[in-house]
Amino acid sequence: MMPFTYQRVVDTRAALMAAAVAPTATYISGGTNLLDLMKLGIEQPTHLIDISRLPLDAIEATADGGLRIGAQVRNSSLAADQRIRSDYPVLAQALLSGASAQIRNKASTAGNLLQRTRCYYFYDRNTPCNKRVPGSGCSALNGFNRMHAVLGSSDACIAVHPSDMAVAMLVLDAMVEVMDTGGVTRQIPIGDLHRLPGTTPNIETGLTPGEMITAVILPPPQRGRQLYRKVRDRASYAFALVSVAVVVDVERDTIVRARLALGGVAAKPWRAPEAETHLIGETVSAEVFEGAADIALTNAVGRGGNDFKIPLAKRTIQYALAAASERG
Ligand SMILES: Cc1cc2nc3c(=O)[nH]c(=O)nc-3n(C[C@H](O)[C@H](O)[C@H](O)COP(=O)(O)OP(=O)(O)OC[C@H]3O[C@@H](n4cnc5c(N)ncnc54)[C@H](O)[C@@H]3O)c2cc1C
Ligand code: SF4
Structure with a gap:
């Protein structure tokens, strides 16, 4: 070291x-x-x-009925908060599906968002990796790429972002509050916090040097049922192969509102707006869910070892939509 x-x-x-x-x-x-x-x-x-002892560890109500989550709120505290459990259950489920209880007790909200990829080659300094050493190549492209991205990747990098929490925050339309070294605050839609790799996979976010995440802001609770479904190699203590976060509002068997985000498939939490549009106004049915899943994965590209993620993601979307649409 x-x-x-x-x-x-x-x-x-x-x-x-x-x-x-x-x-x-x-x-x-x-x-x-x-x-x-x-x-x-x-x-x-x-x-x-x-920064672990900064006074940024509160979960506070906002004037419009949402919640402001301090950057230092621990993952375990956030998952246990009664307001999160009742009004934003998709977020509690995502948090509890991540890591282990011990790690969640230490992990912060901001650190979770900015954790780095789990690509094996990124962690192995003996192999080329454009994210670690720009211009050195990508070992995963033709290597062992079972965990890697099927959406939004490039020939420079096919790594995925590993956060579960971020996927749920994306489906909830969270905003990330940041402060620069001059003390100026701005808010970034969480979908714009992380970048796709393009030719510069070493640049992972739009944050400026020294800029600090101070909070994540959730809008007021949304109508509809929420669900986070994570598929992984082990039942616990494993990163997502694929995860799906949904919010579905059904009135008399008609879908009036739908939100869909995916994890484990791209370098950033992945929203599927065209699939959401496909669902709205439709009667709840397996065919409609299958159509939405196909749309969400339309541009997916497998790299060999991760080809299985495309049908897996489709099936997980269908499961999550069906489960969230059940009445009662
Ligand atoms: C064995 C293991 C299994 C795991 N499994 C999962 C899993 O299944 N799902 C999942 O989502 N995660 C998983 N994790 C990851 C874990 O959730 C993250 O390590 C954790 O959330 C990071 O938070 P931290 O506070 O410890 O961040 P740190 O390690 O302290 O920091 C991470 C990064 O964030 C930056 N940072 C931290 N706070 C700020 C801030 N306020 N502003 C700007 N930059 C900041 C740091 O500089 C650093 O670059 C796992 C981790 C381990 C070790
Ligand atoms: S996928 Fe990205 S992180 Fe993994 S080896 Fe390739 S460049 Fe590095």
Whole structure:
């Protein structure tokens, strides 16, 4: 591990100022991803700014009836919050499907959003990886790519974003609140936080250097039933092969509102707006759900080892839509 200096801050402005004067500094929150990357030499910050004790750990009601989730709220606290469990159950389900209880007790809301891919080659410094070393090549393209992306990938990188929480936040139309090193705050739709790889897979978000996530804002609760379905190799403690988050509002067997997002299939949580449009106004039926699933995966491309994800994603979408549409 490379030597580094460490600084604990208890004030948000102090954290931002520390980042401003040390361009190679990195924020550390729960450290459940960053420390692994540092031990492997994949991330080599010269200075760690420990933001885990910033006063950003509250879940507060917003004026319009939504919720503001502080960046430091732990995954376990968020999943256990009564308002999340009753009004945003898709988010509680997604959180509880991720990692283990111990990791969720440490993992923060912001850290979860900014955790890095689990591509095996990204973690193996002996293999080419454009995300780790730009221009070196992508070992997964013709390698072992069972976990990799079928949507939105490029020949430079086919990694997926591993967060479950982010998929549920996307289906809920969450906004990410960030503050730059000058103290200026802006909000980013969560679907725009992460970038697709294109030719620069090493650039993963639209955040500026030192910019800090301070909160995630959920809009007021949506009508309809919510569901998060995660398919993985083990029943727990495994990343998604495919996951699906849905919100479906059905009135007298007619779908009046539908939201659909996928995880484990792209470098970012993936929304399927054309599939949502296909569902609205339709009578609940297996055929309609199958049509929506086909539309959601229209542009999917398999790379060999991950071909199975395309039919798997379709079946998982159909299951989630059917389960969320059941009455009673
Ligand atoms: C064995 C294992 C299994 C796992 N399984 C799952 C799973 O099934 N599903 C899932 O979703 N996740 C899973 N995870 C990932 C886990 O959820 C993440 O490691 C965790 O959410 C990261 O949060 P953290 O606070 O520890 O982030 P850290 O490791 O502290 O930081 C992660 C990144 O975020 C940056 N960062 C942190 N906070 C901020 C901020 N406020 N502003 C700007 N940048 C910030 C850091 O600089 C760093 O780059 C697993 C992890 C492990 C180790
Ligand atoms: S898929 Fe992306 S992260 Fe994995 S080896 Fe290729 S470039 Fe690296």
